[in-house]
């Protein structure tokens with residue numbers, strides 16, 4: 001009993017002696033959990049990845065699945081409505097500008113003038129067209145939204161780059177650029 005007491009006291013003293021050191025771990029069960037980083041291989045998981053697949057037929061909270069396929073632009077054009085139609089307020093344009101400048105500028109230019117001269121265009125067979133053309137001015141907002149969401153040809157889809165709730169602001173920002181250039 002005496003020995004046990006001395007041992008306990010010594011261990012207690014040891015574990016408290018230096019606050020910068022971790023305590024002495026007597027019972028180690030569950031102290032170190034096998035944490036797996038999200039991008040790592042996890043052989044025990046069904047998809048072999050640290051990132052678990054969401055259960056089938058589930059969606060993230062606040063996420064509305066996009067109901068149109070890439071080729072269904074005409075359908076989207078008729079059915080989708082811009083909830084921010086004509087909104088050129090600084091708040092809307094600032095969000096649009098932020099996402100435009102992060103994702104579109106490098107190809108379509110600061111003012112939407114197209115990417116003939118951009119450094120990336122030099123590497124592309126098809127140069128990124130201007131967004132200020134009569135053709136794009138004639139598109140409705142939904143068509144622009146659809147193209148940003150699904151991409152076309154050499155232009156990739158931007159659905160995963162521009163969150164759903166900020167995509168209409170990008171559409172309005174393109175409209176703003178078109179107005180500015182008149």
Ligand code: HEC
Nearest residue numbers: 103104107108126127128129136147148152153154155158
């Ligand atoms: C990597 C370069 C690149 C980026 C980045 C890019 N685009 Fe494009 N974009 C293109 C190319 C190339 C085309 C022509 C695609 C085709 O017709 O095959 C195009 C086509 C378009 C068109 C149709 C133009 C027309 O005359 O038919 C619109 C509108 C457009 N892009 C808007 C955007 C917006 C908005 C963004 C940012 C969310 C963006 N693009 C990002 C390269 C790019």
